[in-house]
Amino acid sequence: MSITRRPTRKIMVGDVPVGGDAPVSVQSMTTTKTADVEATVAQVYALRGAGADIVRVTCNDAEAAAGLGEIVSRSPVPIIADIHFQYRLALASLEAGVAGLRLNPGNIRKPEHIRMVARAAADAGVPIRVGVNAGSLDKDLLAKYGAPVPEALVESGLGEIRLLEEVGFEDIKISVKHSHVPSMVESYRLLSERIDYPLHLGVTEAGPPPGGLIKSVAGISTLLLEGIGDTIRFSLTADPVEEAKAGRKLLEYLDLRERRGLDLIACPSCGRAEVDVIEVAAKVSAALEAENSPLQVAVMGCVVNGPGEARAADLGIAAGHGKGHLFVKGRVVRVVAESEMVDALVEEARRLVDEGVEARLAAAESARETGRGAAGR
């Protein structure tokens, strides 16, 4: 099964395309004080390493705005400024060179201020996300609908888009986030029927893991599988590195981004297990977590599903009677005792990764040689 994505316009957030045929991108947000440039840049790098394509930072006061310029110039990914209440901080962020703005229609409400920001963003070639949030919905809409229902969120977003379009600004993406998963899903479904701007998906204020992860996966996956969504953010009450990791993994598991790093297939274990699957899987996961090459490793507790999964993965263990058959690329290479399983899997995994890297280097060298030969002819 492949996902047919709903057609949307493509915009550029710095050098990252969002919408159209662009890969679904991962976003996260720093938790540092933006005025603390060193801490913020360090966190941006950590987020990039964990899978974030785009990072948002708050621009909530003059000190934050003052730090933005250096953060933007040192960042390895496009930086978006998150703006609430003060349109002047949006203008200051544009001066600092950000790659995108997020405006909250619930708290920047004067049309002339929104239009002023739109004109400045147009001059800078910078897109704006209309970031509607159930927790900060425009109070007139809250009064009209009585609650932050999906129709209210959509009306808020469409109203802001109208203001931007009035001054010819269409470099837009939009989010309608809700902390209640069914309401979030319905909001985006309604919105996707009305506009073709790219959609930024998220379940807002999802909370700490595991609940926050489950809510985010439930809402974001439901929409992505329907072809709705161009960029995503997990809003976890946790180290934002966990958000970036989770977002990236979700897209990989849905085949929306290429695989990288470890994909651990492990059975949940049961009374039939012949080894401590939970311990072996946890140790293998910890040992290989930092690998960046795509690698599928199976840890299976008995012969019921063990040989099938271990054979299909890059490498795996199918356990039985305190020992296990070690499979590499579909073939049994040896039998290892339970006490040696972790070391054997990690050693073989590293060997496969090294072989893969060497093969890629050799292919690149061969391509260069071919290019030189062609150029010399």
Ligand code: SF4
């Ligand atoms: Fe249980 Fe075996 Fe299935 Fe693992 S593979 S869950 S041990 S039956």
